[in-house]
Amino acid sequence: MLRPSEIAESFRIATSALRVNLMRSILTMGGVVVGIVLVVVMGWTIKGLDAVWERTIGIIGRDMLYMDKWNWAGGGNWRDAEARKDITERQAWLLAERMESAEYVMPLARSWNGSVTLGNKQIMCSVQGTTQSYGNTPAGTTEQGRWFTGSEALQGSHVVVLGHGVNRTLFPDNDGVGKTIKIGGIPYTVIGVVEKRGFIFMDFIDNQVFISLNAFKSTFGFFGRSFSIAIKAGNEKLLDIVRDEARGYLREIRNVPPGKDDDFSINEMQAFDAQVTTIRIVIWMVGIGLTVLAFIVGSIGIMNIMFVSVTERTKEIGIRKAIGARRSSVLLQFLIESSMICLLGALIALPIAQILVGSARWVAIGPLKQEWVSAVSPFIQVDLLFIAIAVSVVVGLLAGFLPALRASRLDPVECLRFE
Amino acid sequence: MTDTPETQAPSQPIIHIEHITKVYEMGNEDVHALRDVSLDIGNNEYVAIMGPSGSGKSTLMNMLGCLDTPTSGTYLFKGEDVKSMSDDELAMIRNKEIGFVFQTFNLLPRATALQNVELPLVYAGVKSSLRKQQAEAALESVGLRDRMDHRPNELSGGQRQRVAIARALVTKPSIILADEPTGNLDSKTGQDIMDLFERLWKLGNTVILVTHEEDVARHARRIIRVRDGLVESDDVTSK
Numbered sequence: 001m002l003r004p005s006e007i008a009e010s011f012r013i014a015t016s017a018l019r020v021n022l023m024r025s026i027l028t029m030g031g032v033v034v035g036i037v038l039v040v041v042m043g044w045t046i047k048g049l050d051a052v053w054e055r056t057i058g059i060i061g062r063d064m065l066y067m068d069k070w071n072w073a074g075g076g077n078w079r080d081a082e083a084r085k086d087i088t089e090r091q092a093w094l095l096a097e098r099m100e101s102a103e104y105v106m107p108l109a110r111s112w113n114g115s116v117t118l119g120n121k122q123i124m125c126s127v128q129g130t131t132q133s134y135g136n137t138p139a140g141t142t143e144q145g146r147w148f149t150g151s152e153a154l155q156g157s158h159v160v161v162l163g164h165g166v167n168r169t170l171f172p173d174n175d176g177v178g179k180t181i182k183i184g185g186i187p188y189t190v191i192g193v194v195e196k197r198g199f200i201f202m203d204f205i206d207n208q209v210f211i212s213l214n215a216f217k218s219t220f221g222f223f224g225r226s227f228s229i230a231i232k233a234g235n236e237k238l239l240d241i242v243r244d245e246a247r248g249y250l251r252e253i254r255n256v257p258p259g260k261d262d263d264f265s266i267n268e269m270q271a272f273d274a275q276v277t278t279i280r281i282v283i284w285m286v287g288i289g290l291t292v293l294a295f296i297v298g299s300i301g302i303m304n305i306m307f308v309s310v311t312e313r314t315k316e317i318g319i320r321k322a323i324g325a326r327r328s329s330v331l332l333q334f335l336i337e338s339s340m341i342c343l344l345g346a347l348i349a350l351p352i353a354q355i356l357v358g359s360a361r362w363v364a365i366g367p368l369k370q371e372w373v374s375a376v377s378p379f380i381q382v383d384l385l386f387i388a389i390a391v392s393v394v395v396g397l398l399a400g401f402l403p404a405l406r407a408s409r410l411d412p413v414e415c416l417r418f419e
Numbered sequence: 420m421t422d423t424p425e426t427q428a429p430s431q432p433i434i435h436i437e438h439i440t441k442v443y444e445m446g447n448e449d450v451h452a453l454r455d456v457s458l459d460i461g462n463n464e465y466v467a468i469m470g471p472s473g474s475g476k477s478t479l480m481n482m483l484g485c486l487d488t489p490t491s492g493t494y495l496f497k498g499e500d501v502k503s504m505s506d507d508e509l510a511m512i513r514n515k516e517i518g519f520v521f522q523t524f525n526l527l528p529r530a531t532a533l534q535n536v537e538l539p540l541v542y543a544g545v546k547s548s549l550r551k552q553q554a555e556a557a558l559e560s561v562g563l564r565d566r567m568d569h570r571p572n573e574l575s576g577g578q579r580q581r582v583a584i585a586r587a588l589v590t591k592p593s594i595i596l597a598d599e600p601t602g603n604l605d606s607k608t609g610q611d612i613m614d615l616f617e618r619l620w621k622l623g624n625t626v627i628l629v630t631h632e633e634d635v636a637r638h639a640r641r642i643i644r645v646r647d648g649l650v651e652s653d654d655v656t657s658k
């Protein structure tokens with residue numbers, strides 16, 4: 001067993017050796033510094049991605065389900081989906097009536113490519129016909145004006161709530177509420193604007209306009225359209241119950257025989273997670289590859305300098321052994337020295353990484369949306385600091401092992417004869 | 420322990436070696452540094468190992484100090500067979516039982532006198548405060564209390580050797596082994612160091628010193644003469 005006094009001595013030796021050979025040590029640290037910068041920047045990037053993603057999903061809510069003819073994630077067989085019968089208005093309303101466990105069940109009709117015009121400004125965007133209650137969900141929360149009322153929905157009044165992106169395009173001065181635009185050539189009064197909702201992968205959410213189902217029917221008609229049903233469970237924990245209930249009823253409503261597959265898809269927010277995971281994996285693979293390379297180069301440098309250090313201090317090793325240092329003591333002395341070199345590398349790397357991370361974020365504020373950037377921490381996270389430190393120590397231990405082992409096995413008599 | 424008559428004798432020797440040899444391989448040539456050495460050294464002896472350069476004195480001293488192990492023969496240190504000890508056990512013996520003093524002092528250049536003297540206690544696992552206290556006492560006993568914070572290069576040769584002696588003393592070892600301790604000192608300083616050994620011996624320490632100088636050997640109470648790896652004579656001097 002190593003004694004505390006020996007361990008303390010090892011640290012003392014290592015710091016003094018480092019001080020004496022500071023320049024040499026710093027020069028050999030290059031690889032380790034690069035490796036640690038890479039680890040930290042990579043970790044930060046992935047965390048940033050996750051944070052942006054969580055913010056995106058978090059606003060819509062992980063408790064949302066979309067019953068649809070199509071599978072959004074593109075999974076399953078596209079031809080199978082195409083062969084499915086459309087979800088009709090009647091089926092959508094039947095489901096809405098029967099569902100009991102969910103907070104909101106909202107039939108939706110959609111025209112993916114509706115024309116929306118203001119004067120001679122025209123954009124093509126998704127026009128969504130939906131219910132009054134959609135205005136109570138996060139996806140329909142207005143930042144200006146209001147959602148349409150139950151009676152407006154019933155009457156099919158030509159009132160429209162704009163998505164955040166559409167509002168910004170049509171009304172850069174943010175003065176759209178009360179103005180009239182044309183949807184599918186029909187005049188509509190803008191009564192509200194929805195808060196910004198879409199971030200990564202979900203930009204389309206902001207590029208749509210919302211009208212009541214009856215207004216949709218009069219402007220676009222329901223013929224040849226498959227309805228979706230947006231279901232807000234109200235609570236992520238209820239999701240399983242709500243999903244089961246919705247599936248059961250919709251199968252019943254669409255007369256799916258027992259034992260047959262669903263002839264519809266249940267789309268959930270998780271469907272998008274796969275895309276994030278892919279990006280995350282790509283970052284990891286590139287990052288890990290570069291990091292391992294940097295650490296290999298770094299370790300070789302450190303191993304080399306440690307062998308030099310052992311040779312330079314042969315006499316010292318002899319003296320220490322003569323007065324009673326055991327093998328483990330000498331081993332520890334050099335292991336601590338090599339890990340401290342790497343630790344010093346980490347201390348150099350961390351500010352560099354912080355500068356990189358900070359500037360990356362600062363640069364991103366220009367071209368990227370403020371909302372994304374604000375979700376990303378401007379600082380290296382504490383756990384990344386610890387990971388960096390742990391990794392550097394491990395690299396130090398590995399790189400220092402062979403030199404330290406050699407030192408510990410030196411014959412004291414030979415060492416003392418060494419000049 | 421072994422039941423040999425030696426170990427049962429009333430005054431068991433600290434060192435008992437029998438027919439020790441040491442052969443170094445130099446390329447394809449064997450160097451017989453020790454050919455056949457047997458001797459006993461008891462408690463509170465003051466022994467000089469004498470002989471011309473290359474006769475095997477240092478080899479013998481390294482052997483006695485458990486720094487090296489014999490090629491053949493038996494070495495019982497306080498009745499225990501050194502051959503059966505592991506590297507770490509030998510290190511422990513060197514730490515607790517042996518105090519080395521070398522011709523070239525062998526101090527750590529970057530450590531202060533106090534830190535140098537503390538070092539054996541570090542490896543003995545003594546706590547920092549006690550360590551400091553004991554090291555200070557050892558430095559005091561060699562008259563260097565006021566030089567504790569000096570590094571070796573700030574000390575004279577004689578002072579360095581005193582630090583080395585303090586380091587050898589600090590663990591209160593069974594024997595002090597000194598290999599040509601005055602070899603790098605002028606005769607006046609050498610005399611001071613010899614006086615110090617004399618005093619240590621009188622205080623009850625066992626002192627073994629290696630030298631090729633008659634003047635130095637004369638201080639001891641027993642002189643073992645070595646030549647070509649063999650003991651030539653082993654006499655108690657009258658004094």
Ligand SMILES: Nc1ncnc2c1ncn2[C@@H]1O[C@H](COP(=O)(O)OP(=O)(O)O)[C@@H](O)[C@H]1O
Pocket residue numbers: 413414443444445450451452470471472473474475476477478479
């Ligand atoms: N480590 C070693 N390797 C090879 N030969 C050695 C070694 N140590 C000592 N010798 C040889 O052993 C003989 C005795 O050396 P040593 O004990 O140092 O003599 P002394 O101290 O009496 O001058 C010499 O011939 C020397 O060259």
Ligand SMILES: [Mg+2]
Pocket residue numbers: 476477478598
């Ligand atoms: Mg010699």
